[in-house]
Amino acid sequence: MERKEISKSVLKRLPIYLSYLKSLPQGSAEYISATALANALGMGEVQVRKDLAMVSDGGRPKVGYRRESLMDDISQFLGYDNTTDAILVGAGKLGQALLGYSGFEEYGLNILAGFDIQPTIQKTEDGKPIFPMSELENFCKMNKVLMGIITVPAQYAQQVCDQLIACGIKAVWTFAPVHLDVPENILVQNENMATSLALLSMHLQAQMKERK
Amino acid sequence: MERKEISKSVLKRLPIYLSYLKSLPQGSAEYISATALANALGMGEVQVRKDLAMVSDGGRPKVGYRRESLMDDISQFLGYDNTTDAILVGAGKLGQALLGYSGFEEYGLNILAGFDIQPTIQKTEDGKPIFPMSELENFCKMNKVLMGIITVPAQYAQQVCDQLIACGIKAVWTFAPVHLDVPENILVQNENMATSLALLSMHLQAQMKERK
Numbered sequence: 001m002e003r004k005e006i007s008k009s010v011l012k013r014l015p016i017y018l019s020y021l022k023s024l025p026q027g028s029a030e031y032i033s034a035t036a037l038a039n040a041l042g043m044g045e046v047q048v049r050k051d052l053a054m055v056s057d058g059g060r061p062k063v064g065y066r067r068e069s070l071m072d073d074i075s076q077f078l079g080y081d082n083t084t085d086a087i088l089v090g091a092g093k094l095g096q097a098l099l100g101y102s103g104f105e106e107y108g109l110n111i112l113a114g115f116d117i118q119p120t121i122q123k124t125e126d127g128k129p130i131f132p133m134s135e136l137e138n139f140c141k142m143n144k145v146l147m148g149i150i151t152v153p154a155q156y157a158q159q160v161c162d163q164l165i166a167c168g169i170k171a172v173w174t175f176a177p178v179h180l181d182v183p184e185n186i187l188v189q190n191e192n193m194a195t196s197l198a199l200l201s202m203h204l205q206a207q208m209k210e211r212k
Numbered sequence: 213m214e215r216k217e218i219s220k221s222v223l224k225r226l227p228i229y230l231s232y233l234k235s236l237p238q239g240s241a242e243y244i245s246a247t248a249l250a251n252a253l254g255m256g257e258v259q260v261r262k263d264l265a266m267v268s269d270g271g272r273p274k275v276g277y278r279r280e281s282l283m284d285d286i287s288q289f290l291g292y293d294n295t296t297d298a299i300l301v302g303a304g305k306l307g308q309a310l311l312g313y314s315g316f317e318e319y320g321l322n323i324l325a326g327f328d329i330q331p332t333i334q335k336t337e338d339g340k341p342i343f344p345m346s347e348l349e350n351f352c353k354m355n356k357v358l359m360g361i362i363t364v365p366a367q368y369a370q371q372v373c374d375q376l377i378a379c380g381i382k383a384v385w386t387f388a389p390v391h392l393d394v395p396e397n398i399l400v401q402n403e404n405m406a407t408s409l410a411l412l413s414m415h416l417q418a419q420m421k422e423r424k
Binding site: 008011012014015016019020023040041042078079080082084092093094097098100101102103104107108109146147153154155158170171173177178185187189191192193194195196197198199200201202203204205207 | 385409413
């Protein structure tokens with residue numbers, strides 16, 4: 001179906017619907033309505049109806065959507081169907097954990113290899129190769145890699161980001177707690193765990209003080 | 213020093229300063245100025261100066277901050293010094309990866325144990341225990357746990373969140389792609405990797421289309 005402009009908030013809800021639909025046991029009803037979905041998830045019916053209409057044209061009045069088709073439509077819309085090959089730079093603790101995390105496959109992400117300025121190991125436990133940075137450009141171009149994951153310390157992130165872009169990367173997923181400057185055609189998504197943890201920790205400290 | 217109200221954007225920059233200061237080699241100059249820090253990180257001097265003044269009163273005109281003290285002040289401010297004990301619910305692939313990730317120690321986070329409705333293993337490779345959900349309440353109360361990490365599928369997250377709050381949890385770090393309703397005194401931080409991946413994937417799809 002024709003792709004429409006879509007807001008970030010819709011994009012946040014779509015994975016929720018998909019996750020719920022996937023969780024329904026085998027042998028559940030073939031069809032599901034926006035109303036049933038809204039009720040199950042405690043969300044507004046109108047919103048759910050609009051969201052689904054954006055990604056699927058399979059809805060039938062009174063009956064709803066065929067569950068299987070709806071899952072396919074959402075997956076396809078979110079790009080989970082197209083497997084995206086990615087490489088990761090910074091094979092420290094976090095980098096290795098991400099390299100070894102097979103759950104990304106569900107979202108169509110396939111991390112081909114890790115790169116590090118000084119690899120301490122040649123392979124992760126799961127057999128993902130870790131190469132020295134000198135092989136980055138060649139590898140990215142040979143494998144036409146378009147997504148790069150950055151798990152280096154903050155102060156090296158910009159430099160690594162620039163290198164990735166020079167290697168043809170168009171989408172950057174970074175775990176370094178720092179703003180990255182990129183050209184307009186490159187998308188950066190920042191996963192800032194250090195900030196999350198600081199916020200949580202500060203909240204707990206404030207709570208403790210109140211109790212005293 | 214007296215804790216002032218602090219904005220989220222300052223809180224995002226502080227881990228960057230800390231990470232940079234930590235990265236300086238042994239034997240670097242004892243003092244560092246806000247100007248030097250700003251230049252090294254490509255950030256505005258006035259901003260860096262203001263940020264540092266918020267978290268440390270050790271700055272001296274012309275000389276700057278003693279590096280060691282500044283690191284201590286930032287760490288303390290961010291709460292990385294107070295070790296926070298946490299438990300994690302949902303010991304699937306992501307949960308196990310987080311349980312095994314030792315890098316959180318740097319941010320003062322100590323994950324004591326994982327819980328799962330149906331544990332498939334009793335311990336992670338690194339020896340972190342995984343208990344059935346029936347032991348959650350007892351464990352949290354015995355160990356006075358205040359932080360909970362949620363790595364269950366989206367449709368179970370609210371229910372798990374409610375259980376955590378009933379067990380005395382005050383801060384929730386969730387990786388489930390769903391909004392959680394909580395009382396006012398509870399802080400929820402959402403780490404939404406599914407949305408990040410969807411955004412990155414959609415960006416790549418759009419880029420491919422443009423090229424054609």
